[in-house]
Amino acid sequence: MQRPVSAEIVSIPIMGASKSLSDRHTLFVSVRAVESGLLDGLVAHEVGHMLRTEQDHASHSPDVFRLIEKEVRIPRAGEGAFSAAFNHIQDIYADDLAFPVFSGTDGRRAYDFFSAWIDNNAATKTRNRWQNVGEAATNGFALGNLVRHALIMPEDPLWDRARGFDRQAGFEVVDSLASFYSDLPQDPAPAAFVAQVQHLAGLLSKAAA
Known part of the structure; x- marks a missing residue:
């Protein structure tokens, strides 16, 4: 880590978050995280985001974000779902560094x-x-992350529970989303990364249609 890191314990509805600036990082930790027994994992995850930012990894690059804004189309009604699904891409790359902890x-x-x-x-x-559809993306991320780190088998009942959510919602997308997240390339070039995000937007839009 090249930039200094400060930490704050705050009242937020999620376990934690981080903010990276050109000269420093800030880690925000919820009181719930401190009491959860997951604090080391949370810190590792957020440090993963910080490292990806310092590396200028495509998933954490402001220049790439600007390309995505120009080239990726999503209906206004789907912006929240897409934002969550895109955040999960960033989480995948942070977790590639954090999972050992x-x-x-x-x-x-x-x-x-x-x-x-x-x-x-x-x-x-x-x-x-x-x-x-946004919840299905979260399910796909959860499964895909486990697949990526060889922590789930194809016959695991967790797949059936996620597919059951899809069926009740009237679409079938979680398997495609899980494959998308599990197969993300380790260090994609900006253009390749934008193409991946376009593919994700297409999966979400098709499920919502």
Whole structure:
């Protein structure tokens, strides 16, 4: 890490976040994270974001963000779902660095963490199709991240729970999303990364149609 890092314990609805500027990083940690037993994993994840920013990785590059704004199209109604799905791309690359800490000695901690996401999403299904597509993207990210780190098998019942969410919402997209996240290239060139984001936008739009 080349830039200094400061940390703040704050009241926020998520476990934590980070903010990177040209001369420093700031780590924000929720009180809930401090009490959760997941603090080391959270710190590793946010440090992963900081390192990707310092590396100017395509997933964390302001120049690439500007290309995405110009070249990726998503309906206004889907902007929230797309934003969440794109954040999960960034999370994949941060977790590639963080998983040795976050996953635990046998990977069980990561599996339990992401399976809880899928189970919680099953209870949040709404009549808003785009919102449901956004939840499906989160399910796909959770599964894809586990696949990427060899922590889930094809016959795992977690797949059925995620597919069940899709069926109730009236689309079938979680398998494609899981493959998308699990297969993201390690260090894509900017143009290749933008093409990946365009593919993601297409998956989401097709499911929402």
